[in-house]
Amino acid sequence: MPSTPTFSFRAPRASAAGRFFANPAALAGLALLGLIVAAALGAPWMFPHDPLDMVGPPLLWPGQDPAFPLGTDTMGRDVAAGLAHGARVSLAVGLTAAALSLTIGISVGAAAGYFGGWTDRVLVRVTELFQTIPAFLLVIVIVAIAQPSVRVISLAIGAASWPVVARLVRAEFRALVHSEFVLAARSLGYGHWRMALAEILPNALPPVIVATSVLVANAILMESALSFMSLGDPNAVSWGSMIGDAREVLRTSWQLAALPGLSIVATVLSLNLLGDAANDAFNPRLAP
Secondary structure, eight states: OOOOOOOOOOOOOOOHHHHHHTOHHHHHHHHHHHHHHHHHHHHHHHOOSOTTSOOSOTTOOTTSBTTBTTOBOTTSOBHHHHHHHHHHHHHHHHHHHHHHHHHHHHHHHHHHHHHOHHHHHHHHHHHHHHHTSOHHHHHHHHHHHSOOOHHHHHHHHHHHHHHHHHHHHHHHHHHHTTSHHHHHHHHTTOOHHHIIIIIIHHHHHHHHHHHHHHHHHHHHHHHHHHHHTTOSOTTSOOHHHHHHHTGGGTTTOTHHHHHHHHHHHHHHHHHHHHHHHHHHHHOTTTOO
């Protein structure tokens, strides 16, 4: 009696975007980051006055005065306004610094990994030279030489953070440059720019996407540390500067340091959650 043929069905593999949005960590990170972004975007409407203005009695506790729901600091400045406007500064610095780091790192890493030879050796030595200098120390030197401002701080952090991206992109390009699809593109007469940018770079982006969240988080932490050390923009309120101003009253008014500190923790936590979820979604080794 002939045996009945059996068929096995395999569920289609979920896309990277589908795996990302199905991850609870991604949803939690998006929700948390969405609240912070909403506060930053709504700051000019919720608090139209300058957050550095003295608008009330000093050292009001949260809930003590309805006009200042989160209280006031040692100089009578609105803490809620400082948190909202500080979110604008932190996100602006994080995104600008990350964009600059990605631009420099991808350019250097792609050139080194694609061309190889003496180009690779020279660019690797330049990258190693930057890595021998502590990134935060380099940022302090640049900010101390130039006039401290949000733009200068963003550029300084971006200029100090690109070596990690460069080494990551170089490794991906070296692994892909001899792939079959690259050899096929070369046989069709594609130029160097087209092969590097249109063929190899899109396949090398997944680990770079994962690293972007880390770059933004590190930039926010660096900016907060600079502001805490009174090296930030004196004309802009920052979470780090709020913590620095609260040092003298830490025992009696601890909330002045705790509230901006929790804002930094929430922002970095949301970015780390998104980075972990992106790694699970875009890493082919972890895909189901």
